[in-house]
Amino acid sequence: MVHLISKCLVKASPPPKHPAGQKCHLATWDLAKLSSNYIQKGHLYANVPATISIDNIIHNLKTSLSTTLHHFYPLAGRFSSQHELDSDGKVTGTFVFIDCNNEGAEFVHAEAKSISVEDVLAPNSDVPIFIQSFFQLDGASNYDGHSFSLVAVQLTVLADGIFLACSFNHAAADGTSFWHFMNTWAEISRTKTTVPSRPPVLDRYFMDGVKPPLKLPVSHESDFIDRFSPPPLREKMFHFTSEAIAKLKAKANEESGTNNISSYQSISALIWRCISRARRLPADKLTTCRVSIQNRTRLEPPLSPNYFGNSYNVLSMTALAGELLGNGIGWAAGRIHEAVVAHKDDTIRVIMRNWMESPVFSKLSLVDESTVAISSSPRFDMYGCEFGWGKAVALRSGSANKVDGKVMYYPGWEGGGSVDLEVCLLPKFMTALESDPEFKDVVSPAVPLHLP
Incomplete structure (x- = not known):
């Protein structure tokens, strides 16, 4: 083609x-x-x-x-x-x-x-x-x-x-x-x-x-090089309106008794819970939610926002499946929030020193059926890439870094805090996610067709 x-x-x-x-x-x-x-x-x-x-x-x-x-x-x-x-x-x-x-x-x-x-x-x-x-x-x-x-x-x-x-x-x-x-x-x-x-x-x-x-x-x-080929996956885009995200965030904060949980943490907690439920994990199975976190503003002194290179780490939150699903969205979002708050200059430097003593390389094969791996950010100015023929109508990715449980953030085309998620799952898990009541209550029924 x-x-x-x-x-x-x-x-x-x-x-x-x-x-x-x-x-x-x-x-x-x-x-x-x-x-x-x-x-x-x-x-x-x-x-x-x-x-x-x-x-x-x-x-x-x-x-x-x-x-x-x-x-x-x-x-x-x-x-x-x-x-x-x-x-x-x-x-x-x-x-x-x-x-x-x-x-x-x-x-x-x-x-x-x-x-x-x-x-x-x-x-x-x-x-x-x-x-x-x-x-x-x-x-x-x-x-x-x-x-x-x-x-x-x-x-x-x-x-x-x-x-x-x-x-x-x-x-x-x-x-x-x-x-x-x-x-x-x-x-x-x-x-x-x-x-x-x-x-x-x-x-x-x-x-x-x-x-x-x-x-x-x-x-x-x-x-150290891992040539990993995942099994056949289903990939799907899910749209979250700014109104749906605001309700989800309010619910997470109310359940946690705070007002510090962000939209990103709320959505990440939702997808962690819903994918874990779709996988039908045993209650005593340990689950992991991995999220990428920027270091530029967290270092002291901070790096320039224009620093060119890698400057991020991956936070890993764990919970038993029964614990994750037995508590509400606020509990899961709170776990992510705590990890984000703790990621400061001294923590980053410890991670760097430990890496130099014992290097660990990012490998796709390390993501298993108990892991949800979340990357990218809705804060990236993706739709600002106007080359002279107007604004893009959508963003998509290639096959790189795709594994079962991979989730990528995009800003929504209409802006205003809306978000698109690209989710990669084994077919049987994607089918279960699509019919998950908690997920369906937040996600829009269709990806909008952004054509004039």
Whole structure:
């Protein structure tokens, strides 16, 4: 259904001003992501003005991407590794860094003229599997950035719209930096500026007293790279209106006797409870809810909001299934809230020190049928990516990092605090979730069709 038209490498222009072969060293947060997949996010655009040709769109995207890579120049490079050897020539450690060689980002032009915008939106249905073909580097681990580009873009021309997909190496940077990059690219494309309003801060953060490069106690990629393939999953988008979220948040706070529980914590507690119920876990089965949490504002002093790289941790809350479901939404939301409040500067530094003593890598195989893994954020400015042909009508992701129990946040298209969740479950669990009374009471009956 998707046909490749052309492929090329887009380099930073003008070339970044630094000595040839400059290394961008990776921090602990970056190295921890080497085993997982690229970030894959894409925008669906409908009703592109007839006065703008596809050739002009492609030319503008390539030109503006080249300028954007000048400011985010590590993304135009490739990973490189150096090994530490003992006196017998045996590898005792590995150093991984970005070689800022301006090899370029991949840009692909494709067509899928038999697919319409409404086919992609698929209201009331699962996310269509053909969307995976809109993304490059399916199945690649971040470590593969040694040979693959750190950014790979695919523009797919549909019957009545376009889909702009980006695969972005997660060991190079996190979701905050991904959306900073995407919004900068859109700004440069839309305004023709060469100086972005929010230049990235490229110097990596290392804990006091720690100097790069950081050595990984591994000799071969097989020691830490996990090539995991999940079983067939159902993926579905669920919409939460701002009114429904406000009621859910009020209920969670009332049950907890507080007013400090956030909308994010309330929704996360709901999905933790409902997926656990859908799985019909035994009452004595230990369940885990994992949520990503930003470190930039929690460090003392805080990092710049424009810090480019990874700067987040994953909080893990556990509860017996009987305990989780025997108490109300306020109890589960309270557990998440307590963990968030406790995540401060001293806690972050302990996590970093422990990681350096015993590195642990993010692996998809660690998410089992008792885990709900929540990522991304409704606070990311996803719909602010306007390249010059209007606002996107929807966001979708590729197959990367998809496992049973994976949940991803998106802001709702209409704004105002609305939220979309992308949920990935085994088919039998998705069917049970769709009919769960607590879930149905909050979620909207259909994904809105955002067409003029």
